[in-house]
Amino acid sequence: MPKASSILLDNVTLLRGGRRVLDGLSLALCERRVGLIGTNGSGKSSLVRLLNGLLAADAGRVVVHGLDAGEEAEQLPRKVGFIFQNPDHQIIFPTVAEEIAFSLEQAGRPRREAQREAVPALARFGRAHWAERPVHALSEGEKQFLCIIAVLVMEPQVLVFDEPFSSLDLPTRRRLEALIATLPQQVLLIAHELDAFASYERVVWLHEGRVRGDGPPAEVIAAYRAFAETLA
Numbered sequence: 001m002p003k004a005s006s007i008l009l010d011n012v013t014l015l016r017g018g019r020r021v022l023d024g025l026s027l028a029l030c031e032r033r034v035g036l037i038g039t040n041g042s043g044k045s046s047l048v049r050l051l052n053g054l055l056a057a058d059a060g061r062v063v064v065h066g067l068d069a070g071e072e073a074e075q076l077p078r079k080v081g082f083i084f085q086n087p088d089h090q091i092i093f094p095t096v097a098e099e100i101a102f103s104l105e106q107a108g109r110p111r112r113e114a115q116r117e118a119v120p121a122l123a124r125f126g127r128a129h130w131a132e133r134p135v136h137a138l139s140e141g142e143k144q145f146l147c148i149i150a151v152l153v154m155e156p157q158v159l160v161f162d163e164p165f166s167s168l169d170l171p172t173r174r175r176l177e178a179l180i181a182t183l184p185q186q187v188l189l190i191a192h193e194l195d196a197f198a199s200y201e202r203v204v205w206l207h208e209g210r211v212r213g214d215g216p217p218a219e220v221i222a223a224y225r226a227f228a229e230t231l232a
């Protein structure tokens with residue numbers, strides 16, 4: 001039986017657009033900080049989308065913290081929170097408070113209660129003063145932080161960050177890295193900024209839908225860099 005606090009992929013195959021994007025992939029992830037690296041198109045985003053039911057495996061089994069993705073997919077979004085590269089793809093509502101109220105509603109709160117709780121929820125992150133701000137008036141870094149708050153209020157057990165640094169300047173990126181470091185959840189981070197994984201417990205290198213490297217960051221990243229040099 002997989003551990004209650006682990007992510008298990010057992011012989012997973014995923015087809016997209018007729019292509020085999022994940023190819024008999026098996027992984028057991030129980031570390032609190034796991035990095036996912038690989039060249040463009042290697043299958044990283046596809047893999048994490050299996051964890052919250054955005055994609056379903058064509059073969060094999062996916063279990064996330066005790067939930068079977070095949071049988072209990074509808075429960076996955078509460079268990080696994082996603083923060084994507086582009087906050088504009090994630091934010092739906094015109095104001096910050098409305099966005100947070102929507103998240104609370106998604107987490108099962110009745111609408112009225114969700115609306116009442118939005119400002120206190122923002123206050124827990126020191127951002128009560130953002131409540132009435134139009135989302136379009138936030139900077140990229142602030143929007144990214146709003147997305148993180150919107151996900152955290154749903155109290156997920158796993159957080160997936162899919163290339164969160166791509167549009168951030170260095171100070172904003174460092175602040176986000178520091179914030180991620182404080183989170184109690186299991187974190188899966190996809191990034192092309194390889195120094196971001198220095199403090200991670202484990203890095204998995206995907207290549208053409210298979211695991212090509214897996215272990216401590218320094219080791220896996222050195223092998224990946226050497227491989228990338230051969231392609232340049």
Ligand SMILES: Nc1ncnc2c1ncn2[C@@H]1O[C@H](COP(=O)(O)OP(=O)(O)OP(=O)(O)O)[C@@H](O)[C@H]1O
Nearest residue numbers: 016017019021038039040041042043044045046047
């Ligand atoms: N919506 C889609 N429909 C069909 N095929 C897709 C779709 N999205 C991705 N793919 C294909 O799946 C494969 C893996 O893509 P995926 O986005 O998982 O890779 P990735 O490692 O996250 O890449 P990147 O670093 O560029 O974000 C690619 O060959 C891609 O063309």
